[in-house]
Amino acid sequence: MIPRHAQITIALLLVGACVLGFYVLNEKRKAEEQLRRVADTRPVTAPVAGTPQKVVLVIAYDEEGVLRRREATVVLPEDRALRAREVLRALLNEYVKKPSPHPLAEGSDIKDVYLFQSNLAVIDTTAAFADAHRSGIYVESLTIASMIDTLTANVPGITRVKILVEGKERETLAGHADLMPFYEVATVHELVKEMQ
Amino acid sequence: MRTDRHRRLAGLLLVLAFLGLVGPVSRSLEERRVSIYAPQASYRVAVVERDHKEYVGLLDVLEPLGAASASNAGAEWTIRGSGGEARFTEGKTNGKVRGNKVELAAPLLVENGRPLVPLRSLATLLSRFLDTRVDVHDSSRRVFIGNVGARFTTELKKGEPPALVLNFSMPVSPSISTEGGKLKMVFTRDPVVSATENFSFDDKTISALRYDESSGAAELTVSGSAPLLASFSNGGRTISVSVAPAQAALAQAAPPGAPGVTATPAPGAAAAPPGQGKTGPAEFPRSRYLVIVDASHGGEERGADLGKGIAEKDVTLAFARRIRAELQNRGITTVMVRDADTALALQQRAEMANAAHAAIFLTIHAGTMGSGVRVYSSMLPPSAEASAVFLPWETAQARYVDSSHALADGITLQLGRRRVPAESLEAPVRPLNNIAAVAIAIEVNAPAANPRAFHSPNFQLTVASAVAEAVLAARTRLEAAR
Numbered sequence: 001m002i003p004r005h006a007q008i009t010i011a012l013l014l015v016g017a018c019v020l021g022f023y024v025l026n027e028k029r030k031a032e033e034q035l036r037r038v039a040d041t042r043p044v045t046a047p048v049a050g051t052p053q054k055v056v057l058v059i060a061y062d063e064e065g066v067l068r069r070r071e072a073t074v075v076l077p078e079d080r081a082l083r084a085r086e087v088l089r090a091l092l093n094e095y096v097k098k099p100s101p102h103p104l105a106e107g108s109d110i111k112d113v114y115l116f117q118s119n120l121a122v123i124d125t126t127a128a129f130a131d132a133h134r135s136g137i138y139v140e141s142l143t144i145a146s147m148i149d150t151l152t153a154n155v156p157g158i159t160r161v162k163i164l165v166e167g168k169e170r171e172t173l174a175g176h177a178d179l180m181p182f183y184e185v186a187t188v189h190e191l192v193k194e195m196q
Numbered sequence: 197m198r199t200d201r202h203r204r205l206a207g208l209l210l211v212l213a214f215l216g217l218v219g220p221v222s223r224s225l226e227e228r229r230v231s232i233y234a235p236q237a238s239y240r241v242a243v244v245e246r247d248h249k250e251y252v253g254l255l256d257v258l259e260p261l262g263a264a265s266a267s268n269a270g271a272e273w274t275i276r277g278s279g280g281e282a283r284f285t286e287g288k289t290n291g292k293v294r295g296n297k298v299e300l301a302a303p304l305l306v307e308n309g310r311p312l313v314p315l316r317s318l319a320t321l322l323s324r325f326l327d328t329r330v331d332v333h334d335s336s337r338r339v340f341i342g343n344v345g346a347r348f349t350t351e352l353k354k355g356e357p358p359a360l361v362l363n364f365s366m367p368v369s370p371s372i373s374t375e376g377g378k379l380k381m382v383f384t385r386d387p388v389v390s391a392t393e394n395f396s397f398d399d400k401t402i403s404a405l406r407y408d409e410s411s412g413a414a415e416l417t418v419s420g421s422a423p424l425l426a427s428f429s430n431g432g433r434t435i436s437v438s439v440a441p442a443q444a445a446l447a448q449a450a451p452p453g454a455p456g457v458t459a460t461p462a463p464g465a466a467a468a469p470p471g472q473g474k475t476g477p478a479e480f481p482r483s484r485y486l487v488i489v490d491a492s493h494g495g496e497e498r499g500a501d502l503g504k505g506i507a508e509k510d511v512t513l514a515f516a517r518r519i520r521a522e523l524q525n526r527g528i529t530t531v532m533v534r535d536a537d538t539a540l541a542l543q544q545r546a547e548m549a550n551a552a553h554a555a556i557f558l559t560i561h562a563g564t565m566g567s568g569v570r571v572y573s574s575m576l577p578p579s580a581e582a583s584a585v586f587l588p589w590e591t592a593q594a595r596y597v598d599s600s601h602a603l604a605d606g607i608t609l610q611l612g613r614r615r616v617p618a619e620s621l622e623a624p625v626r627p628l629n630n631i632a633a634v635a636i637a638i639e640v641n642a643p644a645a646n647p648r649a650f651h652s653p654n655f656q657l658t659v660a661s662a663v664a665e666a667v668l669a670a671r672t673r674l675e676a677a678r
Binding site for chain 1: 493497499500501508542561563564565566570572575576577590619621622623624625626627628629637639641
């Protein structure tokens with residue numbers, strides 16, 4: 001017959017072991033989910049129909065630490081928000097392919113662009129875009145400046161831009177560049193000028 | 197009888213479980229440190245006990261002094277630094293420093309890829325590695341490299357009331373506390389030394405001064421018959437101790453503190469403790485010109501990979517320490533957000549700066565894009581709104597953004613004068629927007645192929661002195677504004 005206090009002690013230890021086991025399993029599941037997201041390169045949206053048009057991409061070149069404008073031909077739909085998304089996807093494609101002037105991880109993509117009151121653009125990016133981004137003030141600033149300037153060069157009328165990751169706010173892109181503010185396009189243009 | 201035995205066994209199990217939880221906490225509370233004073237930096241390194249012997253991390257000691265790296269081939273370890281090269285074998289006591297044989301007091305240990313050496317051998321190792329004189333005060337765990345040392349003279353100025361004037365050979369920044377008629381100054385970061393322990397004065401009000409060393413610090417205790425007050429002048433080189441006016445003593449309140457902040461009290465401004473009762477050391481010095489230096493990243497958050505295994509968090513800490521030393525040498529009160537490998541959220545860093553009512557917040561970063569230095573300020577548009585009790589968190593910087601741009605330009609100018617490539621930019625660096633003070637980010641850069649450039653003492657000193665000069669130059673304007 002095991003005394004009552006010994007039973008309680010053993011029960012407490014068993015509960016502790018169960019809680020710890022549950023916690024470890026949960027952490028493992030989260031880590032696996034994270035890995036799966038980063039590695040998932042499947043398209044998240046259907047191809048859009050439209051006409052091939054010339055667009056301006058503001059591309060970051062890491063070796064020189066500069067931004068340069070380059071023309072490209074992209075299939076653009078009529079809808080303004082879809083045009084914004086396709087232009088940004090064309091830009092990120094330049095960064096994802098190899099060799100790249102400003103490498104981003106595979107799976108870095110634009111999930112959607114939402115336009116509000118015709119002047120506010122909210123860019124929703126994939127988790128891989130931020131999770132695997134290289135860390136550093138300048139390299140992160142190049143990405144943000146390049147995206148915002150490319151967007152406004154091809155979709156006129158946008159004056160403010162907000163960047164989300166998987167539909168949620170994130171504090172920084174990769175530890176440095178602030179993703180919390182609504183970026184004023186005019187201020188970003190000044191930064192782009194400094195980076196050209 | 198049997199029940200009693202079971203009850204005792206159960207109680208023992210619970211006690212052991214409790215100790216398992218509490219043990220690490222109590223051990224960390226007993227953490228010991230050695231203070232190291234060198235011409236380029238003063239810093240503290242944790243002392244750990246292994247096999248009943250005290251050890252310190254060799255890289256922790258060498259990194260703040262300049263370049264230092266460790267590499268190994270099996271158990272053979274090579275430590276390289278600006279001073280030279282040392283070779284040791286893990287688990288062995290014999291080794292070589294600059295080609296000369298040395299014998300450690302205990303075997304070399306390696307933990308987390310970092311070699312640990314016995315504390316008792318530190319003086320010998322440093323002396324040979326740096327090829328300079330090293331003095332160790334064993335009982336107080338204080339290490340003096342080179343001819344560093346802050347000596348002082350005393351002068352009792354008789355009058356009504358009398359004042360004890362202490363003149364130091366360099367600016368100092370002690371923590372100050374009072375208890376009754378005693379005023380105690382604790383010098384943790386200043387290499388204060390004295391050949392005399394007791395000073396007596398022929399005065400009833402201020403009768404004695406005692407010098408002690410313990411736990412990695414020097415202490416000066418002034419004894420008097422009334423509550424005493426200390427004030428600083430001459431850029432932190434002079435401390436005057438006098439009787440606290442009764443009303444002033446009552447009016448003084450203990451300054452607010454904040455966890456996690458390493459504070460260096462004011463050398464440039466008055467530091468007046470309360471007249472009665474014991475007070476702790478000033479966590480946040482009451483200075484109109486307080487500079488907060490933030491070594492970005494830390495702990496598990498390593499920041500950018502700068503190449504060859506060098507993490508941004510280590511480089512930022514080395515530069516932050518240099519900048520603090522240069523600022524203090526100019527008599528500017530400086531606080532480090534972190535002075536060890538600890539993790540802090542960006543929000544915590546901003547909260548600390550705001551709680552301290554800092555005049556300037558400098559956050560230090562490192563990168564591999566190009567070479568030289570980039571100085572960043574906020575992209576927020578300036579706001580001319582009057583001072584308010586509450587500021588929006590995301591735009592707290594708006595009222596200070598013009599001054600931040602000016603300081604960024606000032607630092608760029610100073611770097612240019614020292615032939616360091618530099619540019620100032622307005623960029624989206626977190627948490628600049630959340631700081632209610634002049635705030636800039638300084639990013640030092642070296643190509644990924646040559647990350648050792650980050651450890652160059654010359655590069656570190658040049659950048660730190662340029663930053664300190666610009667901060668000093670901005671002082672008059674910012675103090676007037678505050």
